[in-house]
Amino acid sequence: MIRGLYTxxxxxxxxxxxxxxxxxxxxNAETTGYKSDELMIRTFDSVMLERLNDPNVEKLGGDIGTYxxxxxxxxxxxxxxxxAFETTGRNTDIALDGDGFFVIEMEDGEERYTRSGNFVVDxxxxxxxxxxxxxxxxxxRILVGSEDFSVSLTGAITAEDGVSDNLRLVSFExxxxxxxxxxxxxxxxxxxxxxxGMRGSVRQGIQESSxxxxxxxxxxxxxxxxxxxxxxxxxxxxxxxxxxxxxxxxNL
Amino acid sequence: xxxxxxxxxxxxxxxxxxxxxxxHNVANVNSTGYKANRVDFMDTLYNRFRVPVGDAMEANLLQxxxxxxxxxxxxxxxxxxxxxxxxxxxxxxxxxFFVVEDIDGSRLYTRNGNFHTSIEEDGHYxxxxxxxxxxxxxxxxxxxxxxxxxxVGSGGVLVDNGTAFANLAVVTFPNKTGLDAAGATSFxxxxxxxxxxxxxxxxxxxxxxxxxxxxxAQELTLLIRTQRAFTLASxxxxxxxxxxxxxxxxx
Numbered sequence: 001m002i003r004g005l006y007t008x009x010x011x012x013x014x015x016x017x018x019x020x021x022x023x024x025x026x027x028n029a030e031t032t033g034y035k036s037d038e039l040m041i042r043t044f045d046s047v048m049l050e051r052l053n054d055p056n057v058e059k060l061g062g063d064i065g066t067y068x069x070x071x072x073x074x075x076x077x078x079x080x081x082x083x084a085f086e087t088t089g090r091n092t093d094i095a096l097d098g099d100g101f102f103v104i105e106m107e108d109g110e111e112r113y114t115r116s117g118n119f120v121v122d123x124x125x126x127x128x129x130x131x132x133x134x135x136x137x138x139x140x141r142i143l144v145g146s147e148d149f150s151v152s153l154t155g156a157i158t159a160e161d162g163v164s165d166n167l168r169l170v171s172f173e174x175x176x177x178x179x180x181x182x183x184x185x186x187x188x189x190x191x192x193x194x195x196x197g198m199r200g201s202v203r204q205g206i207q208e209s210s211x212x213x214x215x216x217x218x219x220x221x222x223x224x225x226x227x228x229x230x231x232x233x234x235x236x237x238x239x240x241x242x243x244x245x246x247x248x249x250x251n252l
Numbered sequence: 253x254x255x256x257x258x259x260x261x262x263x264x265x266x267x268x269x270x271x272x273x274x275x276h277n278v279a280n281v282n283s284t285g286y287k288a289n290r291v292d293f294m295d296t297l298y299n300r301f302r303v304p305v306g307d308a309m310e311a312n313l314l315q316x317x318x319x320x321x322x323x324x325x326x327x328x329x330x331x332x333x334x335x336x337x338x339x340x341x342x343x344x345x346x347x348x349f350f351v352v353e354d355i356d357g358s359r360l361y362t363r364n365g366n367f368h369t370s371i372e373e374d375g376h377y378x379x380x381x382x383x384x385x386x387x388x389x390x391x392x393x394x395x396x397x398x399x400x401x402x403x404v405g406s407g408g409v410l411v412d413n414g415t416a417f418a419n420l421a422v423v424t425f426p427n428k429t430g431l432d433a434a435g436a437t438s439f440x441x442x443x444x445x446x447x448x449x450x451x452x453x454x455x456x457x458x459x460x461x462x463x464x465x466x467x468x469a470q471e472l473t474l475l476i477r478t479q480r481a482f483t484l485a486s487x488x489x490x491x492x493x494x495x496x497x498x499x500x501x502x503x
Contacts, residue, residue, distance in 0.1 A: 023256040024316025027263025031293040075311040121427040123446035130323035182297035
């Protein structure tokens with residue numbers, strides 16, 4: 001009986017966590033280069049229940065069967081499918097039609113990776129993200145001078161004054177090592193290394209939309225709400241039954 | 253309290269900002285020299301979930317906190333040129349901005365070349381439709397010949413009867429998307445835009461005005477997408493609220 005109470009509670013906790021993940025997807029349905037997440041839920045390992053101190057059971061340890069104490073969030077999986085391409089006509093919008101990532105240099109010199117190619121040119125003429133972090137080329141920071149530069153399908157950048165560099169693009173053997181940092185950036189968890197280069201092409205004047213599927217997320221929203229509700233009902237039913245046991249059985 | 257409530261609210265805020273921007277663009281579909289604005293988004297920081305089994309980082313159990321505006325950038329592509337055949341209408345064909353002196357003496361930059369004559373005691377001056385002085389490449393007010401008839405040559409040279417009397421200043425910026433909009437389709441220099449540089453090779457067309465570069469079809473498509481995103485975020489907010497309600501009514 002008591003077990004039922006907290007088993008149902010684990011169901012509620014998990015659906016709340018799922019709600020956080022689904023909501024993050026929903027609000028980022030219009031975020032450039034955003035990749036949707038999914039929460040994987042699994043049940044706790046089953047345990048064997050046994051009868052103890054039961055006079056009706058002759059041998060010690062009469063088996064009842066297996067039991068699981070609810071479920072928990074096991075893993076969050078990011079879906080790295082490419083989002084739809086949208087033509088913007090802006091020179092500083094660059095999209096990757098392939099499995100690669102741009103390399104961004106942070107304030108502390110660390111490298112971050114992104115699929116969001118909404119870049120700008122800073123006052124010194126370097127290509128940066130909208131938050132002012134440098135986009136890296138094969139020779140370091142990319143000096144484009146002004147917005148009048150061109151990017152070839154292979155990522156070769158040619159600025160107006162003839163300066164040229166190649167966009168540094170990397171890919172990953174397993175994208176599972178990537179963790180989201182926010183600001184459309186990813187970092188590597190653990191000691192995996194990125195692979196230089198990318199299979200695919202670079203497109204200028206195009207941005208990659210979020211790959212969130214609005215219909216799927218709406219359905220998830222309804223589903224998780226109903227599961228949450230069902231678990232809440234189960235908690236209440238457990239509570240009512242306990243209430244009967246506590247208050248009614250003793251009443252003669 | 254549930255993270256999802258704030259999370260969904262951030263979505264509403266972000267889409268609201270974009271809705272305001274679209275509204276502003278659409279309202280300025282006929283403003284001379286107006287440049288359309290665009291809002292880009294980014295996800296916000298991630299927290300770790302509390303997990304009963306295993307390591308949250310290892311299992312990528314991170315919890316997003318929402319979305320915010322990454323930047324609001326102007327689209328500086330050229331608008332269409334409109335023939336007005338008016339002597340004091342100018343359009344810059346290519347890169348650059350006219351330089352205008354604000355009433356406090358600071359500089360404004362604009363692509364709106366709808367100029368007028370200000371008749372003063374010591375002569376006629378070239379001003380914008382708001383009465384602010386248009387500057388030449390030395391930063392001086394431009395005194396017009398009394399005839400009022402002149403033509404513009406390459407690089408902005410103003411010529412009266414074969415003699416050049418002034419040179420319209422046209423400047424460019426390293427990062428023009430960093431300019432701040434100052435109203436009346438003019439801009440001010442910022443740290444992000446960098447300092448203005450002379451553009452002596454600018455081509456100026458007399459008798460033309462540059463129309464707004466707002467693309468109505470694109471704006472309306474974006475409007476529909478924004479509305480959908482807003483609706484969905486508000487749906488998520490309501491669901492989060494209902495879930496709080498269920499939790500509060502367990503007994």
